[in-house]
Amino acid sequence: MAENKSKRPLIIAGPCSVESRQQLSDTCTALASTGMIDMIRGGVWKPRTRPGHFQGVGEVGLEWLAELKAATGLPFGVEVANAAHTETALKHGADMVWLGTRTTVNPFNVEEIAEALRGTSARVMIKNAPMPDTGLWSGAVERIARAGIPTERIMLIHRGFVQSSGCDLRNPPAWHIALEMRRRFPELGMLCDPSHICGDRAHLYEISQKAADLSYDGLFIESHINPSEALSDAAQQLTPNELSTLLSSVRWRREAVHHPEFERELLQYRLEIDQIDSELFGLLSRRMKIAEGIGKIKRDNDVTILQRKRWDELVENILSRADSLNLSTEFICTILDAIHLESIAHQNKVMNPEAESKKR
Ligand code: PEP
Ligand code: MN
Secondary structure, X not given: OOOHHHOOOEEEEEOOEXXXXXXXXXXXXXXXXXXXXXXXXXXXXXXXXXXXOOOOOOHHHHHHHHHHHHHHOOOEEEEOOOHHHHHHHHHOOOOEEEEOHHHHOOHHHHHHHHHHHOOOOOEEEEEOOOOOOOHHHHHHHHHHHHOOOOHHHEEEEEOOOOOOXXXXXXXXXXXXXXXXXXXXXXXXXXEEOHHHHHOOOOOHHHHHHHHHHOOOOXXXXXXXXXXXXXXXXXXXXXXXXXXXXXXXXXXXXXXXXXXXHHHHHHHHHHHHHHHHHHHHHHHHHXXXXXXXXXXXXXXXXXXXXXXXXXXXXXXXXXHOOHHHHOOOHHHHHHHHHHHHHHHHHHHHHHHOHHHHHHHO
């Protein structure tokens, strides 16, 4: 099969869990007949958050996956969480193994998987850890690469991040964190897993299209012959037919095009954006100088840095203009938080110079 970035979109689909020979065969045969799938995914060891749920069928599921590979010609991948899983998966001819979010988070497990992969030829896909941070995700890539797996065989999967509340997605995406991973590891392909991001079927199209528009290399998506009967993740799986409809509607636009008129217009817009960014940061720098002035008079008058009432009023004032500015309240709050933190840091420098010098 095509290595890494050579095919876009790369579509990896299959059931959340391999449940029975029949379920797997019905699902994979239907997926293969769409002609849109590059590889089958299926979990045989399921990392369930709470005990008492279906834990996967184990090794026998790999035998079924291998049979289906022979029947359909489609390669397959499974989730591995330790060295024993990895060795067993490879023994049954897995073409790919992936590290789930609950594995990427644990350097011990990543290390033993990396060692089990040394000298083998399977592809490795690494999902992000549950928390919105690049540290463990990067660490997992580095550990796998150190075991001699070439970068053409490693891919990243953005599956969203655990949230405490307040969002209708199961694991909301943090597009900027995944983007930072692409900046750090430009040679790695990046897939989006809309199934675990969404947790239901309602937003799958929207998230998949967004991933396509953010230049992802493909999708890693769950499909079950009869989702309502699925033993895990029933609410987010699509039938092979529904998946094929979704895949036909997502538009994978090209990342660049050589068209003089387009390039001229784009350059014009970009110059304007560069100009605005330069003004924005100039203004922010002026704002911080003023914050330092405020810090001096607060220090001389022994007043705290934070005056809550003043800050609440400032936020309210700007939020009340959200509509006319055509900016989301979420964006305004994020920017104001960042400005506030930087402003406090500038005031702190003036008010507590001793603490500042100890930091260095
Ligand atoms: C899965 O892909 O079935 C899975 C368990 O995903 P995650 O590790 O993203 O929760
Ligand atoms: Mn799942």
